[in-house]
Amino acid sequence: MWTYNKMLQYPINIKCTDPRLAKVIISQYGGPDGELAASLRYLSQRFGMPDQNAKAILNDIGTEELAHLEMVGTIVHQLTKGASIEEIEKAGLSAYYTDHGVDVYPQAAAGFPFNAGVLACKGDPIANLQEDLAADKKDFECTLAKKL
DSSP states (O other), rough: OOOOOOOSSSSSOOOOOOOOHHHHHHHHHHHHHHHHHHHHHHHHHGGGSHHHHHHHHHHHHHHHHHHHHHHHHHHHHHHHHHHOOOHHHTTTTTTHHHHTSOOOBBBOSOOOBBBGGGGOOOOOOOHHHHHHHHHHHHHHHHHHHHHO
16 A cells, blocks of 8 residues: 655646646646556556566556656646636637536547557566556657757
8 A cells, every 4th residue: 555645746836827838738647658647557567567576666656657647737737727718718728628627637638538548558578568668768758859
């Protein structure tokens, strides 16, 4: 079982609303290579690992990804908190907010809801780890590209 500290690992204090940025960042929450996918990927694949150490490592990584999910959700919420309906419409989020209001819903930036079909859980530890590396590499490249 886990111990949950009711505070973010890294405090997030966004002062300005920016629904356009939130629309992009939502993919890191519920997109195919986002934090929800990462956490489910690791937490599901751990069962097929051949030894307890490998299972424990994937369990630890999966729970860390859940912490990332919480931070990204907080970012999206703060970027949209207090936004006017005009700002939401201008950002292209009117359909999103019609369906979900102020909740943070797991979806890709293109509007597609999270789909577990993006996970590869093959029952083969080598195949699973290769998929994990590929997904994390893509996540890292996307983050790097945004910084450049």
